[in-house]
Amino acid sequence: MNAKKERGLLVVELERLLRKQSEIVDDYRALGEMLEGIPVGLLLDWIVIEEEAHRTLLCTIISSLKKTAQEESEDCANGLEVERDTMLRWVERLKMKEQAVAADCRSLKGQAWWENGDLLDALLDALVMDNEKHQRFLLAVEKAVENIMMSRPQ
Numbered sequence: 001m002n003a004k005k006e007r008g009l010l011v012v013e014l015e016r017l018l019r020k021q022s023e024i025v026d027d028y029r030a031l032g033e034m035l036e037g038i039p040v041g042l043l044l045d046w047i048v049i050e051e052e053a054h055r056t057l058l059c060t061i062i063s064s065l066k067k068t069a070q071e072e073s074e075d076c077a078n079g080l081e082v083e084r085d086t087m088l089r090w091v092e093r094l095k096m097k098e099q100a101v102a103a104d105c106r107s108l109k110g111q112a113w114w115e116n117g118d119l120l121d122a123l124l125d126a127l128v129m130d131n132e133k134h135q136r137f138l139l140a141v142e143k144a145v146e147n148i149m150m151s152r153p154q
Contacts, residue, residue: 025051102131
């Protein structure tokens, strides 16, 4: 199978996943409405926000996959105006900030010992996981910047 057909099949599967994501968001909203006014409802609000972000990301990925490979590479290479070292310094700075926030959250978790502190504990765990996810994304950004800059015409 050629790359164009594989891409088309992937788009079809991602669109199917997108429909599932939309259904899930509706279900979380419904449960969130039932728990409105109760502190634990914040967890469901957070999930809805993340699910909506997932939906946006899927739409962006689908749109990107529908473009031709040539258009994508031209857009990426021609759109970079900033120097490689500057971009990589920004990435490194953001990685350090994410690590610091995760450390702060872990520290605060020790203070959520009172009755019903489980909600705060769960929220802080989620923040730590998000920070770890962001650090993983930053590694991918770093690698992409290095690859794009190496393939860029001099």
